[in-house]
Every structure is written in C-alpha cells, then in structure tokens.
Amino acid sequence: MGMLDGKVVLITGSAGGMGRVAALIFAREGAKIVGSDVKTDLNDETVGLVRDAGGEMTGIAPIDLTDPEQARQLVEGAVSAYGGLDVVYNNAAMQRFGPMPDFSVEDWRATEAGELDIPFFVSKFAWPHLVRRGGGVIINVASEAGMIAGSNPPMVAHTAANAGVIGMTRQLALEGAPHGIRAVAISPGPVLTPASDRDLGDNQALRDAVTSKTLLKRFARPEEIVELAAFLASDRASYITGANYPVDGGASAW
Numbered sequence: 001m002g003m004l005d006g007k008v009v010l011i012t013g014s015a016g017g018m019g020r021v022a023a024l025i026f027a028r029e030g031a032k033i034v035g036s037d038v039k040t041d042l043n044d045e046t047v048g049l050v051r052d053a054g055g056e057m058t059g060i061a062p063i064d065l066t067d068p069e070q071a072r073q074l075v076e077g078a079v080s081a082y083g084g085l086d087v088v089y090n091n092a093a094m095q096r097f098g099p100m101p102d103f104s105v106e107d108w109r110a111t112e113a114g115e116l117d118i119p120f121f122v123s124k125f126a127w128p129h130l131v132r133r134g135g136g137v138i139i140n141v142a143s144e145a146g147m148i149a150g151s152n153p154p155m156v157a158h159t160a161a162n163a164g165v166i167g168m169t170r171q172l173a174l175e176g177a178p179h180g181i182r183a184v185a186i187s188p189g190p191v192l193t194p195a196s197d198r199d200l201g202d203n204q205a206l207r208d209a210v211t212s213k214t215l216l217k218r219f220a221r222p223e224e225i226v227e228l229a230a231f232l233a234s235d236r237a238s239y240i241t242g243a244n245y246p247v248d249g250g251a252s253a254w
C-alpha cells in the first residue's frame, strides 16, 4: 500500500531536478502522475524513468506556465488523463538574481511571473476540479528565501516572490478549507540538483558560501524535500493546512 494509492497528482516542472524526483517518489507511493514542463525532451525522460520503475505517468509538454491559457490547458489535460485531480504540486519556477539597485525591472517582472504567477495560475484553474472532487491538496514549493534574506547571490525578486508564495498558501488554505482543500508550502534551503551541481562546477568556495547559512553545512538532496511532500499530499497529513515547512538544514533557525 502506497501513501498516495489512487490519487492523481499534477506536478509542474517535472523535467527539472526536484520535479523529476517528485514524479518518481509520488509514483512509488501509488499516485498517477501528470507531469508538465516547458522542456519537452527532459520531461519525456522523466516519464520514461517513472514507467521503467513501474509507475504511471502522463507527460504534457511543452507548456509555458507563465501564460494563463497554457496553464488552463494543462489542468484540463491533467484532469482528462486520469478522470480527475487530487493533488497539485506547484514546483515549476524560473528566477533571476542580481544586486540592488542594478536589478532590472525586466528581471523583476520575469521572476515574479516565473515564481508567483505560475502557482497562482495552476491553483486557480485546478480549484474547481478539486472542489468537484470533494477536496484535494495544493503543495507550493517556496524557498527559504521567502523567510530570510540571502546574499549568495543577491535575490530581491526571489525573496519577494517566495514570501508571496507562502502568503498565498495561507490564503488558499483559508478559502479552501470549506471545500476540503488543504494548502501547504514547503521552503527548501539549498538543494543540489543536476542543474545546480553543473552550474557550481568545481567552485568549492561558492558551494561553501551557498550552504554557509545551513546548520548542517551541506546541500539537501532532492529526496529530502520530496519525501515530506509525499507525506503532506497524503491523507496521513489530513490535519495539516495553511502551514509552511522549512526544509533548509536549519538555515532559517538563526
């Protein structure tokens, strides 16, 4: 028996580091996965990995979720893939970094669109389907940057967007409760994904700078974030809503 047996889970950003691991872990727990990304080839790879592991997954790509119409189409496609929707895992995001005051208005807007618009659009279009189902769960992947400032690199738009995601999660929980919809945020600290590992290369000084605020002095593995997400998505977490869970190696504790 998996924790998510029979549940239909929509994962955004399933071509990426944490989204791919989410697809594998949610499927391991018995969920039927609809995974979407703007990157078609990598998303197809995730579908293949999940199926090879014996899981069930449908890929819908390319979808650019900063476009509300494409977000609506994705949700409709997810609902028709397996006849309904139980869990929305809002994981896709795109952000830009840079110091004040040179951080451009264009970079600001792109980051707010990539981090704040996406989970709003997907939640908005998924909402009526969750209501029709008698309830469901929205999990928003935010960031430690929604709780504390960060200097490696400077991140004014990223902090603002993720504080927004955490605030939006509370509001979705309030408005969702009468419909049986739970809404929860997870705020990861630095996570080592294939992409971030490649970007950091052999720059050990930068790696140390990125993890310096954690108490554990290391990156998280994607699994260390997603195992919590699987629990929060399950009926075992039925009394949890409106909360934000830091999974940040202690970075926000001091």
Ligand SMILES: NC(=O)c1ccc[n+]([C@@H]2O[C@H](COP(=O)([O-])OP(=O)(O)OC[C@H]3O[C@@H](n4cnc5c(N)ncnc54)[C@H](O)[C@@H]3O)[C@@H](O)[C@H]2O)c1
Pocket: 012, 013, 014, 015, 016, 017, 018, 019, 036, 037, 038, 039, 063, 064, 065, 066, 090, 091, 092, 093, 094, 114, 141, 142, 143, 144, 187, 188, 189, 190, 191, 192, 193, 195, 196
């Ligand atoms: N990696 C970290 O250190 C870290 C830390 C805190 C929070 N997070 C958050 O975790 C989530 C996953 O991060 P990740 O490290 O796996 O990132 P990632 O870049 O590997 O994955 C994100 C995925 O989202 C997709 N995406 C981006 N913009 C999109 C759009 N407009 N439409 C559709 N898909 C789009 C990307 O193509 C990518 O596959 C993000 O919300 C990120 O902000 C990551």
